Amino acid sequence: MKSLFVSILLGIHLGCVFLFNLSGIMQSYGLLHSLHTHSTFNQIQSLLLQYLSKPYIRYYGDCSGASTLYGFFAPRVGSQYLTRFTLYNANQQAIAHLTVPLLHSQEGIMRYARLLDVFEPLVKQPTDTTSFDQRYAKAIFHNLLVSIGRQYPEAKSISGCIYLCTISTRLAFSHPSAIRLVPIYQHQLSVR
Amino acid sequence: MAYFRLHILADSTGFLNRLRRCTAFIACLALLGLGTDYFILLPPNSLVDGQLLQLQGHAPMPNIYQLADLAHSHFGIPTVHFSTLVYVSYMACCLLLFFSVGTTWIAWLLLCIHISLFTALPQYSYGADYFLHILLFYCCIFHVAKKLSAGSVLVCQRCFRIHLCLVYFFSGLDKALGATWWNGQAIWKTLQLPYFNTWFGNWLAHLPHGLLALSGIAIVMLELSYPLALFNRRIRPLLVYGALVLHVCTALFMKLYFFALVMMAFNFIAWFTVSSLRFTQQSIYHFNTRPGRKSRPTEQTP
Numbered sequence A: 001m002k003s004l005f006v007s008i009l010l011g012i013h014l015g016c017v018f019l020f021n022l023s024g025i026m027q028s029y030g031l032l033h034s035l036h037t038h039s040t041f042n043q044i045q046s047l048l049l050q051y052l053s054k055p056y057i058r059y060y061g062d063c064s065g066a067s068t069l070y071g072f073f074a075p076r077v078g079s080q081y082l083t084r085f086t087l088y089n090a091n092q093q094a095i096a097h098l099t100v101p102l103l104h105s106q107e108g109i110m111r112y113a114r115l116l117d118v119f120e121p122l123v124k125q126p127t128d129t130t131s132f133d134q135r136y137a138k139a140i141f142h143n144l145l146v147s148i149g150r151q152y153p154e155a156k157s158i159s160g161c162i163y164l165c166t167i168s169t170r171l172a173f174s175h176p177s178a179i180r181l182v183p184i185y186q187h188q189l190s191v192r
Numbered sequence B: 001m002a003y004f005r006l007h008i009l010a011d012s013t014g015f016l017n018r019l020r021r022c023t024a025f026i027a028c029l030a031l032l033g034l035g036t037d038y039f040i041l042l043p044p045n046s047l048v049d050g051q052l053l054q055l056q057g058h059a060p061m062p063n064i065y066q067l068a069d070l071a072h073s074h075f076g077i078p079t080v081h082f083s084t085l086v087y088v089s090y091m092a093c094c095l096l097l098f099f100s101v102g103t104t105w106i107a108w109l110l111l112c113i114h115i116s117l118f119t120a121l122p123q124y125s126y127g128a129d130y131f132l133h134i135l136l137f138y139c140c141i142f143h144v145a146k147k148l149s150a151g152s153v154l155v156c157q158r159c160f161r162i163h164l165c166l167v168y169f170f171s172g173l174d175k176a177l178g179a180t181w182w183n184g185q186a187i188w189k190t191l192q193l194p195y196f197n198t199w200f201g202n203w204l205a206h207l208p209h210g211l212l213a214l215s216g217i218a219i220v221m222l223e224l225s226y227p228l229a230l231f232n233r234r235i236r237p238l239l240v241y242g243a244l245v246l247h248v249c250t251a252l253f254m255k256l257y258f259f260a261l262v263m264m265a266f267n268f269i270a271w272f273t274v275s276s277l278r279f280t281q282q283s284i285y286h287f288n289t290r291p292g293r294k295s296r297p298t299e300q301t302p
Helices: A001-033 A038-053 A055-064 A105-126 A132-150 B002-041 B064-075 B079-098 B104-118 B127-148 B153-177 B187-194 B199-207 B210-223 B236-254 B258-270 B274-288
Strands: A080-088 A094-098 A156-169 A179-190
Touching: A001 A038, A001 A055, A038 A055, A038 B210, A080 A105, A080 A132, A094 B104, A105 A132, A105 A156, A105 A179, A105 B002, A105 B258, A132 A156, A132 A179, A132 B258, A156 B064, A156 B187, B002 B079, B002 B104, B002 B127, B002 B153, B002 B258, B064 B104, B079 B104, B079 B199, B079 B274, B104 B127, B153 B210, B153 B258, B187 B199, B187 B236, B199 B236, B210 B236, B236 B258
Parallel strands: none
Antiparallel strands: A080 A094, A080 A156, A156 A179
């Protein structure tokens, strides 16, 4: 009887894992085929989202990790963002160039790379400067500049640039470097 | 029947021990892997202001910044000391969990600290954090289930295996939806991404395009067919060892060391029992002693 009780609870848990990921797969499909007009598909998707956005389901998903989606590098590999910071002294001479600020471990760098995903709205909605996501991305960058500048007592000002790293497709690849860095946002401020 | 029951119980106990020890070991590495960067990414010297980070994302419990503020305002603990305290508590919980001291409560405490540190702020979290979160959650509930009834541990092991199959299946299905995993472009692009770029990856990226396409298709097929490991014992070793090779490759070619380790541990906990290791040993022995092949004198019959 107790085994049956445990089985039912674990079955519900696995059901949650399944439904969260099903919803993720449907979103991926919608992303790839944005012009599709399958009304049944849309109905199922909206019902699923409605069910999964219920507070107690959402809370359980976050606590148990059931809401984790498993589509790594899927359905396609996204672009990465890079940063470059230059620190200047009182004579406006560059005293340091940084790409990854102050981090040493591979784990730390991975997490920094993950943080840079907040800059996506600067590319996706370049004209909508009033949107929350875009203002948030700029605020994060401003904050990064301030905290890096604080680590260098001799620095008077700091400038930084965010680049979108685009990679040419293999078939179109004919020049030595397949990676192209496109500057998407620049900012400069005085530290002290 | 008695032998069967004994076998099940022995295997189940092994499963819980593997889960507990592997989870504690990996959680310990999660923090050790960060090194001094822990104090750069998180308070008090955090790269990005905590209040700004908290504007995005929702978490089931307070994150490290909120806890630090709480500790400062209510108990007067300076943020720097609080961060160190959290670090030491996390490591102590890992050690206690590894040596099975107060397993259930320690596992819950470790899960709470893990959420506050790693997954409550999605801006800094990636796949490995979420998988470690899942392992910790299973550590908590499976030890509670064990207290309910001994037979339920076998149910827990099945649940863990089904979850792992869902992980690979959905990962494969998501990849299969996009064209780039079928034509090799995804592999090429992944190996070129700046933060994942390695010497090995560069070397692999310059292989003929057909080989890249083939490896992309192989990954999708492996992930989609992984659930067959649940039902078919014959192809199980092929799928599980295939997944292990895939994770070794992600570590070598993409510098995703910790993520690879977590996934390998997931596979190890789910499928590798003492009897399965013995089975592997026997297979190697029979392979080496089959007719027309000389066995090495150092090998012993298991």
